Amino acid sequence: MVSCNQSTANLLAQGNRALAPGNPVPVKASFSVPMQPTQPVIIAAGNIVHFRRIAQDRFQVGIQFEEFEGGGCACVDQYVRSLLNERGKFT
Structure with missing residues (x-):
């Protein structure tokens, strides 16, 4: 899931095009993960598989990633x- 504001959600969902099974919305996105002091920008391509509004200007976008550039996957x-x-769920 990627969290974003409404303007970014509109860009990702191509104007809120309806999501439907078998009708993927291709996307290429750049984002960072809050892990390191210098957060690298990750560029990835995939399909939007979930789209949900969680607050007035906050959205969750589920992306099924297919390809990462550089070391993004790692x-x-x-x-x-x-x-x-x-969370103690991985050893």
């Missing part, structure tokens, strides 16, 4: 592992 993997370790 950075995201490291971040997810650290979150799971904090």
Whole structure:
């Protein structure tokens, strides 16, 4: 899930185009993970599979990633592992 504001959500969802099974919305996004003092920008391509408004100007966008540029995949993997370790769910 990627959290964002309404203007970013509109860009990602191409004007809130309806999401439907079998009708993926391709996206190429850049984002950072709050893990390191110098947060690297990760560029990834994939499909939007979930889109939800959680507050007036906050959205959650679920992206099924297919391809990362550079070391983006390793950075995201490291971040997810650290979150799971904090919650005691990963060994």
